[in-house]
Amino acid sequence: MPWDQYNYTATPWAEIPATINEVGSIYTCQGFDLNYAGIIIGPPINQVQGQNRLQVNLDKMTDTEMFKKRTDLTDPVEIEQLEKQMVMNSLNVLFKRGVHGCYLYAHDPLLRYTLCTLFDQINY
Incomplete structure (x- = not known):
């Protein structure tokens, strides 16, 4: 699916009917309550092998903004920690x-497996 395009109109991206066929982002969905959200957890985020925690690989970030x-901020260590937190x-x-739920897909196979296992254990 195409990714969201910069919107030069006063109408927010999420309120334009044609965007139902686009993939949004943190910028286009921020401040909106959607009926459902589909979230792709991309390559920068993965699960640490053998642990129930996530790590952020900033080298895999493609969002230049x-x-x-x-x-x-001048301390490189502090900057890296703040970027990971962001x-x-x-x-x-996301x-x-x-409002009614979200669909998740994780690029990282281990995280995807963990999410599937976790949600299989939930009683609805």
Whole structure:
């Protein structure tokens, strides 16, 4: 499916009927309550082998707009930690967009397996 395109109109992306056939992003879905959200957890996020925790690989990030340079931050270690936190915060926001539910797909096979196993154990 095509990814969201920059919208030069006053109408937000999520309110344009044609966008039903597009994939949105953290930017286009932010602030919207959608009936359902489909979330693709991409290559930058994977599960740590043998642990129930996620890690962020910043080398696999393709979003050039996410990490705007801030002149008040100079420590590379602090910058890396803040960037990883920003990725996880974005994922957290997306998880909360679907009022009636959300569909998940994880690029990382281990994370995908863990999610499937987890949801199979939930009693509806």
